[in-house]
Amino acid sequence: MELYFLGTNAGVPTLQRNVTSIALRLLEERRSMWLFDCGEGTQHQILRSPLKMTRLEKIFITHLHGDHIFGLPGLLSSRGAQGATSQITVYGPKGIKAYIETSLDISQSRINYPLEIIEHSGGILFEDDGFCVEAAVLEHRAESYGYRIVEKDRPGNLDLKRLESYGLKPGPIYGRLQRGESVETPDGTVIHASDVVLAPKKGRIITILGDTRPCANIVPLAKDSDLLVHEATFMHDLEDTAHEYYHSTARQAAIAASEAGVKELMLTHFSSRYKDIEHLQPLLEEAKQVFPNTRLAEDFGLYPVLR
Structure with a gap:
């Protein structure tokens, strides 16, 4: 299980970073890929990556702002042209169904594989023998959700x-x-x-948050996660700006990680004012003062989820 970041910028793309999309690769667990958000240009980012569109199984949309969904119609319509025939299920807030169906209808795009669109308002969205996915609403200008992905414990190896x-x-x-x-x-x-048979292998937990400012649902959603992906749009000197625009600072993300008892914090969704990885270092240092095991997500960065 590993995360691959296809975009880490907030609002609009830059030459250094694309807008939000995160792939969860489950190659050993179920030989598939799940996508969290699909900002404009996501399919181009996939073409430049080791990811395969044919393995895409589920797409989870956090909220309906353009930098999180503008790449969705293009990706869905191109996927069939690349030879994919397996079903895709898209989960998202109310409105995602109308957005997808209207975009595909007006553009006369043909989807030659099963496409299921599920609108939700939180709760358990998916569960099988291997995984459970739960969503909870956050605090943003649009209805925004965080997703908690729980890998179920697996039988131990033979002695x-x-x-x-x-x-x-x-x-x-x-x-x-x-x-x-x-x-x-x-x-x-x-x-x-x-x-x-040896002791069961403990499943991993990943929490991926949409855009949010600090709110009550973050800690329960992220509780004891092996990895928390949290937006860090601004440094803490812009806390008032972050609050006004319903975003978080790097320090606020670190506080949430500490309170939730997570093992590792991954920061993403950076304002364009922080031009490159060098300009992002102060955000990392700010977060590490509160939660030392913090990393910065980078476009095309691959991050294994460790137990």
């Missing part, structure tokens, strides 16, 4: 030394034990899965 002590060799029996079944050896010994 190979223990299996060898029973005289068992790799084969179908290993698979049965891994699935939790009991097996009987040729000499009549019954081996239970609990005897030879």
